[in-house]
Amino acid sequence: MxxxxxxxxxxxxxxxxxxxxxxxxxxxxxxxxxxxxxxxxxxxxxxxxxxxxxxxxxxxxxxxxxxxxxxxxxxxxxxxxxxxxxxxxxxxxxxxxxxxxxxxxxxxxxxxxxxxxxxxxxxxxxxxxxxxxxxxxxxxxxxxxxxxxxxxxxxxxxxxxxxxxxxxxxxxxxxxxxxxxxxxxxxxxxxxxxxxxxxxxxxxxxxxxxxxxxxxxxxxxxxxxxxxxxxxxxxxxxxxxxxxxxxxxxxxxxxxxxxxxxxxxxxxxxxxxKEVPKTYILSNNHIPSKTYWDLAVNRALQLIDTGNSALIKVVLARSSRVVTTTDIDPIAWLACLQVEGENAYQFCLQPPNARAFIGNTPEQLFHRKCLSINSEALAGTRGRGRSTTLDLQVELDLLSSPKDHLEFTIVRESIRKKLEAVCNGVVVEPKKAIRKLPRVQHLYAQLAGRLRSEDDEFDILASLHPSPAVCGFPTEEARLFIAETVILIRDGCEREGGGCDGAGYAICGDKVVYVVVVVLQKSCGFNEGGGCDGAGYAICGDKVVYVVVVVLQKVCLCGVGWGSGVGGSVGRVCGLSTRFLNLELWFGVIQSCGFNVELLS
Known part of the structure; x- marks a missing residue:
C-alpha cells in the first residue's frame, strides 16, 4: 500500500x-x-x-x-x-x-x-x-x-x-x-x-x-x-x-x-x-483524530496570540489513510498535472526499487545566471472567479486582505533579507502583484540581486529553504514548535492506537488553513499524509480548502510515486497551484549551463 x-x-x-x-x-x-x-x-x-x-x-x-x-x-x-x-x-x-x-x-x-x-x-x-x-x-x-x-x-x-x-x-x-x-x-x-x-x-x-x-x-x-x-x-x-x-x-x-x-x-x-485516475474509496482513517488536531491548532493560535513567543506563523501536519479499490500510476497522475500545468513545474524522483517523489509547483525560489540572482515570493491564495468580473473581484479582495498581506510580507521580506546577506544589492520589483494560475491566484513579488562570490551559491541554497511559506516564521521557532507538536500528536495517536504520518495545516494569526497529503499504496489504498514534516495549502477567502500532495509506494516490484495538486476536496486532486509546507524534502536540479541556477519551491 x-x-x-x-x-x-x-x-x-x-x-x-x-x-x-x-x-x-x-x-x-x-x-x-x-x-x-x-x-x-x-x-x-x-x-x-x-x-x-x-x-x-x-x-x-x-x-x-x-x-x-x-x-x-x-x-x-x-x-x-x-x-x-x-x-x-x-x-x-x-x-x-x-x-x-x-x-x-x-x-x-x-x-x-x-x-x-x-x-x-x-x-x-x-x-x-x-x-x-x-x-x-x-x-x-x-x-x-x-x-x-x-x-x-x-x-x-x-x-x-x-x-x-x-x-x-x-x-x-x-x-x-x-x-x-x-x-x-x-x-x-x-x-x-x-x-x-x-x-x-x-x-x-x-x-x-x-x-x-x-x-x-x-x-x-x-x-x-x-x-x-x-x-x-x-x-x-x-x-x-x-x-x-x-x-x-x-x-x-x-x-x-x-x-x-x-x-x-x-x-x-x-x-x-492524461485523464484523472478513477477509483472508489473503500475506507479512510484520520490520524490524529479531530480532537488532537484541534488541540494542536489551538495550541499554536494561543502561542501566537499571547505574544509569549516570537512565532508568527507555523505549518503543522496530520495524516489520513484512505483505502481505494484500484492502484494509481504515479507517472500517469503526474501527466494529469501537466494538463493544467501552465506556469508550473512538474517533477518526479524515484530511487531504485523505492517510492517516488512527484509534485507540481508554480514557484521559483532561486535562479542564478553567473552572479545574477532572481527569486520569487508567492503567498496568499484565492480561487479564480467564474467570470472576468468575478475574477477581478477576487483579485481585489486578495490585494486588500490584511491577513494575506501579512502572510505575503513575511515571505517576501524573509527572502529579501537572506539575499541581502550574500548580495551587493537587492531590488524588489514588483513589490506586490498578482500571479494568476488556471485555478488559483497568488500574491507575488520578484527579487533580484548580484552575488558577491560564486561560492555564496551554497549559502543561498542552505538559507532560502525552508521559507516561511513551507515552515513558518521565524524559521527556528517554527521548526521547534513543529517538532514539539509532532511528539505531542504522536503520543496522542499512540494512545488512540494509531501512528502519526500526516497531512498538514498552516496557522497564521487567527486563520487556519487545513492541508491534506495523500499517499497511494499498491494494496488498493492510499494515505493522506505520511511523515509529519510537510504539506501544502490553498486559501479561498476565509474558507479552508484542501491541497493534495500524493505519495505512491512501490510494492510487489511495481514502481510508484508521489504527486501533488490543489483541489476543493480529496476527490479533486489535479488542480495546479500547489504549495508545499513543512516539507521533508525539496526537489532540485543542479545544472552547469551558462552558470544558471534554479531553486523551485
Whole structure:
C-alpha cells in the first residue's frame, strides 16, 4: 500500500562556475558538446552505480564531454545509434581514470518526456522527470552548441527531461554540506550546458527520518544513464556514462552497467491520455483524530496570540489513510498535472526499487545566471472567479486582505533579507502583484540581486529553504514548535492506537488553513499524509480548502510515486497551484549551463 507524506517541495538548478576540462575523444560522428547529469542513488543492488559523495570534491574529473550524432527519424533508430556508439566506446576506452561522457542523438519526431518515462516499465531502476514552468524551454539552453554561443533555434529549447538508470548518484544520511555540494559540481562543466543534477534534500535533516523518505537519505541526487529530452519541435535520446577509479567504479564497470540499462529501455512510446485516475474509496482513517488536531491548532493560535513567543506563523501536519479499490500510476497522475500545468513545474524522483517523489509547483525560489540572482515570493491564495468580473473581484479582495498581506510580507521580506546577506544589492520589483494560475491566484513579488562570490551559491541554497511559506516564521521557532507538536500528536495517536504520518495545516494569526497529503499504496489504498514534516495549502477567502500532495509506494516490484495538486476536496486532486509546507524534502536540479541556477519551491 502507498503511504502518504506531507512535504514541501523545492526545485533547484545550480551551475558550476569553474568549468572542468571538456574533451572529445575519437568518435565516428561527433559534433557538439553537452551533457545532462542526473545524480543517481544506488541504494539497492539491482542498480549499480557510484556514490560521488565518497570522492574527493577537490579532485578534477579527467574528462567531461558530449558527443552528438546525426538526427534520426524515430526513437528506435536513436537506440540503434546509441547502442553502436556504446559498443565502440567499450572497445576504445578513454585514457582517463575518471570522467563523464554523454552520447546524444537528436530525433526529428517530438516525443513527450512523460510518455517516454511511462513506457519504461522496469521499475527497479531509478527514474526522474523534470518539466519547466513554461513551454518556452528549461533555462533556454543551447543544446547543440557546447561553446556557450546561443545559436540554437528556438524550436530546440528544452521543455522537459525524463531519465532512468544511474550514471552517478550522491546520497548520505548526514545533512547536505558544502563538501557534498562541491562533490556534485565536480561532475559539472559550463562547457557542457546539459549536464544537470536532479535530486532532493530533507526539510530538516536534524530530525528522525520518516519511513517514506528513508531511501532518499538526507539528500539524493542522480545523473540518469538514459534520458529523453523533450524539445519544442523535436526530441533527443541520450546516454551518460560516468566512472572514477578512486571510487572503485572503473570504466569497464560503468560501461557494462550502461549496456545493462539500455537492454531494459523501450523504444515504443504510447501517448498518455492524461485523464484523472478513477477509483472508489473503500475506507479512510484520520490520524490524529479531530480532537488532537484541534488541540494542536489551538495550541499554536494561543502561542501566537499571547505574544509569549516570537512565532508568527507555523505549518503543522496530520495524516489520513484512505483505502481505494484500484492502484494509481504515479507517472500517469503526474501527466494529469501537466494538463493544467501552465506556469508550473512538474517533477518526479524515484530511487531504485523505492517510492517516488512527484509534485507540481508554480514557484521559483532561486535562479542564478553567473552572479545574477532572481527569486520569487508567492503567498496568499484565492480561487479564480467564474467570470472576468468575478475574477477581478477576487483579485481585489486578495490585494486588500490584511491577513494575506501579512502572510505575503513575511515571505517576501524573509527572502529579501537572506539575499541581502550574500548580495551587493537587492531590488524588489514588483513589490506586490498578482500571479494568476488556471485555478488559483497568488500574491507575488520578484527579487533580484548580484552575488558577491560564486561560492555564496551554497549559502543561498542552505538559507532560502525552508521559507516561511513551507515552515513558518521565524524559521527556528517554527521548526521547534513543529517538532514539539509532532511528539505531542504522536503520543496522542499512540494512545488512540494509531501512528502519526500526516497531512498538514498552516496557522497564521487567527486563520487556519487545513492541508491534506495523500499517499497511494499498491494494496488498493492510499494515505493522506505520511511523515509529519510537510504539506501544502490553498486559501479561498476565509474558507479552508484542501491541497493534495500524493505519495505512491512501490510494492510487489511495481514502481510508484508521489504527486501533488490543489483541489476543493480529496476527490479533486489535479488542480495546479500547489504549495508545499513543512516539507521533508525539496526537489532540485543542479545544472552547469551558462552558470544558471534554479531553486523551485
Amino acid at each position: 502507498a503511504t502518504a507524506c506531507t512535504s514541501g517541495h523545492f526545485l533547484a538548478r545550480f551551475i558550476d562556475p569553474e568549468p572542468a576540462k571538456c574533451s572529445i575523444s575519437a568518435s565516428p560522428i561527433s559534433c557538439s558538446r553537452q551533457s545532462i547529469h542526473f545524480f543517481h542513488h544506488k541504494y539497492q543492488s539491482c542498480s549499480l552505480s557510484m556514490n560521488g559523495c565518497q570522492g574527493d570534491p577537490r579532485a578534477p574529473i579527467g574528462t567531461i564531454e558530449t558527443r552528438t550524432f546525426p538526427t534520426v527519424p524515430s526513437p528506435a533508430l536513436a537506440m540503434d545509434t546509441l547502442n553502436s556508439a556504446i559498443s565502440q566506446l567499450k572497445s576504445d576506452p578513454p585514457p582517463f581514470t575518471s570522467g563523464i561522457i554523454r552520447l546524444q542523438v537528436p530525433i526529428q519526431q517530438k516525443i513527450e518526456a512523460i510518455d517516454w518515462l511511462h513506457a519504461q516499465h522496469y521499475h527497479l531502476l531509478p527514474r526522474c522527470f523534470f518539466s519547466g514552468r513554461t513551454r518556452t524551454g528549461i533555462g533556454n539552453s543551447d543544446i547543440f552548441n557546447g561553446n556557450g554561443h546561443n545559436s540554437t533555434p528556438k524550436t530546440h529549447n528544452l521543455v522537459s527531461v525524463a531519465g532512468v538508470g544511474s550514471a552517478v548518484f550522491f546520497r548520505h544520511i548526514n545533512p547536505f554540506s558544502y563538501s557534498d555540494w562541491k562533490s556534485i559540481k565536480r561532475f559539472l562543466s559550463n562547457k557542457c550546458p546539459l549536464i544537470r543534477a536532479y535530486g532532493a534534500i530533507r526539510f530538516d535533516a536534524r530530525s528522525n527520518i520518516s519511513s517514506e523518505w528513508k531511501d532518499f537519505g538526507s539528500f539524493y541526487f542522480m545523473v540518469p544513464q538514459v534520458e529523453l529530452d523533450e524539445l519544442e519541435g523535436s526530441s533527443m535520446l541520450a546516454t551518460t556514462v560516468a566512472w572514477d577509479t578512486s571510487l572503485s567504479w572503473t570504466w569497464a564497470m560503468a560501461i557494462d552497467a550502461l549496456q545493462a540499462t539500455m537492454c531494459q529501455v523501450s523504444a515504443i512510446v504510447v501517448k498518455l491520455r
